[in-house]
Amino acid sequence: MTAPLLLGVRHHGPGSARAVRAALDAAKPQAVLIEGPPEGDALLPLAADARMRPPVALLAHAVDDPARAAFWPLAAFSPEWVALRWALDHGAEVRFMDLPAAHSLAMTGDPSWGDEEDDTDDGGEPAQQHGLRTDPLAVLAGTAGYDDPERWWEDVVEHRTTAGDDPFAPFEAVAEAMAALRETHGPGTRRDQIREAHMRLHLRAARKRHGDGVAVVCGAWHVPALAAKATATADRALLKGLPRTKTEITWVPWTHRRLARHSGYGAGIDSPGWYGHLFAAPDRPVERWMTKVAGLLRAEDRMVSSAHVIEAVRLAQTLAAVRGRPLAGLTETTDAVRAVMCDGSDVPLALVHDRLVVGDVLGEVPDGAPAVPLQRDLTRLQRGLRLKPEALERELDLDLRKDTDAARSRLLHRLRLLGIDWGEPAAGRTGSTGTFRESWRLRWEPELYVRVAEAGVWGTTVLAAATAKAEAQATAATALGEVTALAERCLLAELPDALPVVMKALADRAALDTDVGRLAQALPALARSLRYGDVRATDTAALAEVATGLAARVCVGLPPACTGLDADGATEMRGHLDTVHSALRLLPDADDVTAQWGSVLHRLADRDTVPGVIRGRATRLLLDDGRLEQDDAARLMGLALSPGTPPADAAAWIEGFVGGAPGPGRDRSGGMLLVHDERLLGLVDAWLTGVPAEAFTDVLPLLRRTFSAYEPGVRRTLGELVRRGPATGGGAALAEAGTPGFGPGLDEERADAVLPLLRLLLGHEAGRPTDDNAPVGVGA
Known part of the structure; x- marks a missing residue:
């Protein structure tokens, strides 16, 4: 040239x-x-x-x-x-x-x-x-x-x-x-x-x-x-x-x-993984590639022998010759792997593509490369905690009673507050009442280096940067929900210097906010924060005071806020009812507020001006907590389903009473309640058969939404009970009716035989739960 x-x-x-x-x-x-x-x-x-x-x-x-x-x-x-x-x-x-x-x-x-x-x-x-x-x-x-x-x-x-x-x-x-x-x-x-x-x-x-x-x-x-x-x-x-x-x-x-x-x-x-193989293979690239594929599939417990490798190589080379290509490429090798090693299935082939054709290789850079101070501090923490950045996604389970795991949790929460989403809480852990365990899903992406550079404006260390950003967010927040969520994140990230600023902003916003819906939305985050503070040995006295005051204001403002609501507003308020009820269980030393909350539920259940979905839900919460006898619950249901009640209102009451809580992980125990209390099932059945034809099409979508949330087995059992006609009288009636699973009386010897297995399933040994901070089974 x-x-x-x-x-x-x-x-x-x-x-x-x-x-x-x-x-x-x-x-x-x-x-x-x-x-x-x-x-x-x-x-x-x-x-x-x-x-x-x-x-x-x-x-x-x-x-x-x-x-x-x-x-x-x-x-x-x-x-x-x-x-x-x-x-x-x-x-x-x-x-x-x-x-x-x-x-x-x-x-x-x-x-x-x-x-x-x-x-x-x-x-x-x-x-x-x-x-x-x-x-x-x-x-x-x-x-x-x-x-x-x-x-x-x-x-x-x-x-x-x-x-x-x-x-x-x-x-x-x-x-x-x-x-x-x-x-x-x-x-x-x-x-x-x-x-x-x-x-x-x-x-x-x-x-x-x-x-x-x-x-x-x-x-x-x-x-x-x-x-x-x-x-x-x-x-x-x-x-x-x-x-x-x-x-x-x-x-x-x-x-x-x-x-x-x-x-x-x-x-x-x-196909970066394939390109890397082609470049690095000294000779016989197709044979070496097929050997890699076979090793991967064997590691996944698939039966792949040397004969499979030999036949796959021959097929790939034959395909290349038929297609007029001097050497088998990715198309030919993929076709051969699918036919010979994967039995024509694309499911294991997808694994080959993900692990080998693309790959999860992560490069390395020497320490002498320039970096912002925040990046250097993060690298130091990663090494000290043995948290190596990896391109392959992996699960990380933490026991917060261990010092190293607690430090890892603090680091991951601080990074999330800074917008560096190296770790995401694994689904199913968030919202659990167990506090000693966390599960994370980790994956390091190169773009996170840019996020680190962006976060460098807040400080030169992860702790200083997270503290400064939390204080700035608390000062700038205008909504109560933003501040409560920030308080929870500060406790999770253990930012003691930021908490006073956040708590002052929280108290100011809570004092000025009069919307019951926003107050109800803010309470769960505070309740979780108090529980997280306990496990992390953080002083949360100020937070407990704000949370208790917030709960008291919700109790005062909720009954008048539940009147005059349309269908959408009633459904939303029903969700607030559930969140407040769950949050109050997590508040420590809140007996007065809990008793006040019980009075609020009684008022909501008895007040005719309250929408049916809220009255039904209040009744159900009282029944579950043992604050309402089953006879009283049946009386309230009978009143709600009386002939004088419009069918749409009665259907809404049923949805509130036996329907699950909205959202993921919702409570579906309403179906079991009807299975084991045939008086309630009989009231529902009698009301439904008496709904006029012209009103039935209006209430059907609401009922379908309520009962479709039940497990298939529960729906099947309810159908069998309705088909034979529900009895009255509780457990004795069930036994007399010959309901499967109910005997003529309690067999104590057979019941005792279940207890050892039950203790094993719940992690209950020697009379003590595995989580010292939770009941049997909670957080296990």
């Missing part, structure tokens, strides 16, 4: 990477210029550090706005990484030559400069003019009849090259093809032209220092622009007046999974 050596590549292409290495070995240039931000030049020597393990990425962000950031990811099979390591290993000068990040970040979001950075593709930058918005190499591959650009590159370039062939010929062919494409589709966007002008200036400067001993590694799309004749004056004119912002840049670990998404600098490849 004529000097300078222009190597047009596909970003993250193993074929391009091998071809680049061969070309550099043949040319031995004195300087290597790589497409990338020049601010990263000072960080290039770190690539030679033994602790630097790709995939990694250059992260640049605006100092005054860390959310404005950009990544330049590099994998082991990226041509740019191969060129960088070649230059460092051979003592050649190496520099980045693309538009500085200071300009590109300042231009981000402004459509007048052309395409956004996440529109970049695997073969350079797209030319959006005249409709070309895809990989230029994909256009060439499609013209040749290929549906996979990397497969086309491998077949036409890499696999055709043998020892003795010209290593520069593939790049000459690609440059000629790109020139033809640019003639047809235009030079690209304004940003393309600005970037290419900056690249030419860098190339001129390098040639002044090294003459013709310069090699350029860039997206294939840019090669014709770098080879074109253009004056330095014209290039400087294109760069005049560009916006600029102060930036910081560093190396951060990247993941193969993140490479499989579109996010700038040519990311968006579909």
Whole structure:
């Protein structure tokens, strides 16, 4: 090739990477210029550090706005990484030559400069003019009849090259093809032209220092622009007046999974794990790949033998020959794995795609890489607590009675408060009355480094930053619910310095808020906070005082707030009833408020002006707590279902009484209540059979919603009871009616035989529960 050596590549292409290495070995240039931000030049020597393990990425962000950031990811099979390591290993000068990040970040979001950075593709930058918005190499591959650009590159370039062939010929062919494409589709966007002008200036400067001993590694799309004749004056004119912002840049670990998404600098490849295998395999790539697949499937307890591997290799090679390809690629190997190792099923094949074709490789960066102080403190905490960031999602169960687990919990909660969502509470744990255990789902994403940089404005350590942000949020919050939620998060994160500010804001908002609905919504968070404070040995006296006062105000304001409500308002208030009732159980030393709450429920259950769904729910809560006898509950149901009550109101009362609490994890015990109390079932049955035909269609949707929430077994039992006709008289009547499961009397010997197994299931040994802070079974 004529000097300078222009190597047009596909970003993250193993074929391009091998071809680049061969070309550099043949040319031995004195300087290597790589497409990338020049601010990263000072960080290039770190690539030679033994602790630097790709995939990694250059992260640049605006100092005054860390959310404005950009990544330049590099994998082991990226041509740019191969060129960088070649230059460092051979003592050649190496520099980045693309538009500085200071300009590109300042231009981000402004459509007048052309395409956004996440529109970049695997073969350079797209030319959006005249409709070309895809990989230029994909256009060439499609013209040749290929549906996979990397497969086309491998077949036409890499696999055709043998020892003795010209290593520069593939790049000459690609440059000629790109020139033809640019003639047809235009030079690209304004940003393309600005970037290419900056690249030419860098190339001129390098040639002044090294003459013709310069090699350029860039997206294939840019090669014709770098080879074109253009004056330095014209290039400087294109760069005049560009916006600029102060930036910081560093190396951060990247993941193969993140490479499989579109996010700038040519990311968006579909199979990074497969590409990495192709690049790293010294020989027989298909055989080695099938061996990896077999090992994965065996680890998942699938029967895969050596014979399966041999047959899969043969099938993949046969498919490649039938399809006219020199070597079996991902399509052929996938088809062979599906047919031979997965018995034609796509279920295990999805596991192969997730674990191997994409993969969960997470790179590493040496400690010497620049980082914001908050990131350094976070890294120190992660090492001290043995919480290594991992790309693969994993569950973490914590016992807060252990010091290490408690510290891990504090760290994860503080990070969540800062918006760094490394961990998410696992479903099913939140809202549990057990307080000594937490379950988290952890996954580290490269974007979290940007979140850390953003959070750095609050402080230099995780504790200081979380405290400062909590205080700022408490001061700025206008709604009571926001402050109560923040108080809960501060207790979980153990931020003692922030609590006084939060408690003052909480007291101020609670004193001014008169809406019963908002007060009811705020109470559960306070009750949970008190319970969490107990397990974390936090002083919550001030919080308990506010919570008790809030509960008293709810008790006073709830009865008048429950009158004159429409159907939607009544349903919403019924939800508040449930949340307050559950929250009061968690308040310590609140006997007076609990007694007051019982009086409120009695008033709601007896007041005719209260909507039926609320009266029914109040009756049910009283019955469950033992504050209402079953005879009284039957009396109230009889009144609610009397002939003088409109059918819609009666159906609403039934929904409140035997319907589950709204939302996930709702109470579904209403069906069992009807199964074991046939008097109540008889009242419901008698009322339903007496509903006039013209009103039945109006109440049917409400009843369907109520009874459809029951478990199938409960619905079946209710149907059998209704079919034979419910009896009266309680348990004796059930026995006389021959109801399955009910004997003529209590068999104490058979009942006692169940107790040992019941204790084992509840974790109850030697008369003591496993959780010293909870009843038997709670939190176990």
